[in-house]
Amino acid sequence: MSDNTLRLDLALGYDHGLGTFGEYFRALAQGQALASRCGTCGRTWLPPHTHCPEDGRACEAVELEGLGVVVAETRTRTRLPFTDEDANIIFVLVAMAGADNAAFGRLENFTGEDAAGQTVRLSGTDGPIGHPAQNAVFIPQEFG
Amino acid sequence: MTEPLILGGSVAPFGRHRDGSHWRDWVRQAGNEALEDAGLEVADIDAVVVASESDFLSLQINPGPVVLDEMGLSGRPVVRVEGGGASGGLALREGMIQIMAGMAGRVLVIGFEAAAGHLQPSDVQRVYGLSFDAEVDGMAGATAVSLYALSIAEHMARFGTTAEQMASVSVKNHANAVGNPWAHKPMTITIDDVLASPMVATPYHRLDCSLASDGAAAVVLAHPEAAPKATRPLSRITGSGVGSDFARLGDRAERHAFIAKRRAAEAAYTMAGIKDAARDIDVAEICDPFTGAEIQSLEALGLALPGEAAPALADGVFHKDGKLPVNLSGGLIGQGGAPGATGIAQAVTMDRLLGGRYRDSATSFERGLIDVHGGVGTLAAVHILERVEP
Helix, strand or coil, X not given: CCCCCCCCCCCCCCCCCCCCHHHHHHHHXXXXXXXXXXXXXXXXXXXXXXECCCCCCEEEEEEXXXXXXXXXXXXXXXXXXXXXXXXXXXXXXXXXXXXXXXXXXXXXXXXXXXXXXXXEEXXXXXXXXXXXXXXXXXXXXXXX | CCCCEEEEEEEEEEECCCCCCCHHHHHHHHHHHHXXXXXXXXXXXXXXXXXXXXXXXXXXXXXXXXXXXXXXXXXXXXXXXXXCECHHHHXXXXXXXXXXXXXXXXXXXXXXXXXXXXXXXXXXXXXXXXXXXXXXXXXXXXXXXXXXXXXXXXXXXXXXXXXXXXXXXXXXXXXXXXXXXXXXXXXXXXHHHHHHCCEEECCEEHHHECCECEEEEEEEEECHHHCCCCCCCEEEEEEEEEEECCCCHHHCCCCCCCHHHHHHHHHHHHHHCCCCHXXXXXXXXXXXXXXXXXXXXXXXXXXXXXXXXXXXXXXXXXXXXXXCCECCCCHHHHCXXXXXXXXXXXXXXXXXXXXXXXXXXXXXXXXXXXXXXXXXXXXXXXXXXXXXXC
16 A cells, blocks of 8 residues: 555444335345235336336235245355355345246255256345345245 | 537546555546547636546545546536446436537546545445445345346356356457556456456356456547537547336346347437447447446347357457457456446547547547446446547
């Protein structure tokens, strides 16, 4: 580092409102898939949208069964936001039964080579998390 | 329709600047060199557009007036534009709009980013995790590389795109950066080198990934009636398009494809009167934050059919001596990625390519495309530049 450089450490503490996501996050912590459905076009979203991204109409909350199929995976070593430890993580996109989109989350308890096509269940987690969105954890259905 | 001219431009080199310099230094360098290249003085500039992606990186909110002061342009109208990795391209469009609307005759468009030497890499990764739907995906752990990896995984599954084909993008772009004085990572490497580099997020190895860079770039735009008499070939911007897609990758029907870029390209091609991009574009600078993203971009831009970009790349179609040279600068992978500056640096490169004065090359082209995006191809800006004889 150059002698013309200062080291500055910036710590920011946010009292961060969750807005309408609060209900979704509380359900997620219980392993429940609280989606939203557009009253006009019928599209169902998990994670939810308060208003349909397609047509702007208000959505209503619907609970899905919590089962889905992995459509893509990536394996990486990283640290979840606001946590302290790096970990080996499988991130997945899961097409949830009853939803028209795919949900991003982590896959746990999976030992195979490729998770694509694997049926999974939304489980939540007992592990350390830094934000309630990190409860988006899936496990193979046979563990459900 | 008024087609703004690019009178000149320059780039303050991309890299990891640990030399004690400040982003103001890079801005001043790029801006002053752009004015010199354009043959203008500070007093000739009517308005300024500033692009930078994140105040977390620069530690400067509202950078516009600061840039004006650094350039001796205090008092001019200034607009700051931000659209993630598309910021520079969006700033170029904002400068165009001001000229086409008759609000300014000569506009300095200048972008910068302190993305490499300022924060620790892990902190940069955390900041960029907010580039997507931060509350849902970012807080759940999504990083740029993990989301791009999920997107290309579906491309691989659908089309059989291989790690070797993606590695060929890295080989090409790092090699193209050799001899580029603005480049962050010029290297001569092989496909085996890419595949042997550490895995970051399957299927992406370290050498599949671009680097976050420090740097700045600037171009001077002018209304044709406000431009000095040209003594060399210039370029004019004949097409501009912006497109968007769902912020969450998982919400998209085609997660393997960059639909926002397809929309942006269609708008730019319509404006420029281009019917067949693969036939009508001579050279392109394309957004390649990851090797697979260049493949996805080529297909979204219509420069290759869906599923055919990867084999064409491996066959050399997009190499510097190929039918359609792509990323002669090295792109983000070779030249580097300083988000606020990238789209503007592309315009500088393309202007010089069209004018036959890029680096030591005397080769000139008639029509080129530049393309940047933010998010996972979420917000895209595409521009068409054409050569103008003096």
